Amino acid sequence: MLKKKDQYVVAVVGATGAVGQEMVEVLQERKFPVKELRLFASERTAGETLTFQDRSLTVQLLTKDAFTGVDIALFSAGEEVSREYAPVAVSAGAVVIDNSAEWRMKPDVPLVVPEVNPEAAFRHHGIIANPNCSTIQMVVALKPLHDAARIKRIVVSSYQSVSGTGKEAMDELIDQTRALMSFQEAVCHVYPFQIAFNLLPQIGAFDARGYSSEETKLVNETRKIMGDDRIRISATTVRVPVFRAHSESVNIETERKLSADEARALLATAPGVMVFDDPQRKVYPMPLEVAGTDEVYVGRIREDASIESGLNLWVVADNLRKGAALNAVQIAEKLIQAAS
């Protein structure tokens, strides 16, 4: 358990990445009680500087003795770094909040979305996992509906932005767009195919059944966070040439029938949700306007006429904020509120 203090020593591992930089911003914006902020990356970007509270901080090379005196370590440097260094940070006395997939499905590691299962955060043994970005936004939108009417089945298709792959993928979309608009060839480094002016129906590796790792994460993580293994889930995840914010078309089947109006009313008061739903006036969430915001936006709420009790929803959220950095900082806020 975290000891109560006025201010905390916080480490960000992967500070120069797409998520890490957002973490530094979110810590500042939310006035997290930071006594000292330590930033870590690999030799590629160690030595660069980032600004925090008007101070310029130098990014340090991650080493095994980086965590001495650290209270909270926010990790977003990929699975290998988390596998190797999260236990080191825990041994040094830090609580780790990890953005990678490394620890998410381990039975003794809580997988937490503060609006959905905040109590799980307090059952940690040093590591708390932050879910996958596409999972977080879906469970924030579905939890109030599940509580009211029990969701039996979810069919979700995602439209995921390139920032979900990291900063190099954002550069690739810029470079390819620039090249193609100048009648030059698009070069692919990050993705196997051109992403500019295209869609890639693959996020992660495929398993023997033909599902991608992103699709499997959506299924398993949703059940773990919602605490309900009975929910049947079918996912198709797609990378789209959008810079920021993931969109999802979500179809649910519920045990008790929910009208679209009932669903709208439940979501209007749900924590972290913004209902943006007036199609006649062309009001629905889109990635361009959701990028940079904190809420999970829900629109296009309508009854599914093909089944007895079903709804269709369109769910959009900023993957770098609620899908990653903000969710991690919100978990840290829960910990410090409960610290004794």
Ligand SMILES: NC(=O)c1ccc[n+]([C@@H]2O[C@H](COP(=O)([O-])OP(=O)(O)OC[C@H]3O[C@@H](n4cnc5c(N)ncnc54)[C@H](OP(=O)(O)O)[C@@H]3O)[C@@H](O)[C@H]2O)c1
């Ligand atoms: N992007 C998203 O929307 C999102 C959402 C949820 C979860 N995540 C997860 O968050 C993690 C980071 O994602 P990202 O999108 O921020 O990737 P990214 O933009 O590629 O950034 C990766 C960061 O990790 C650092 N890093 C890499 N190898 C390292 C090493 N051996 N030692 C120390 N630092 C190292 C990089 O530093 P150098 O440049 O110096 O190597 C960089 O700061 C991944 O696990 C990802 O799955 C991402």
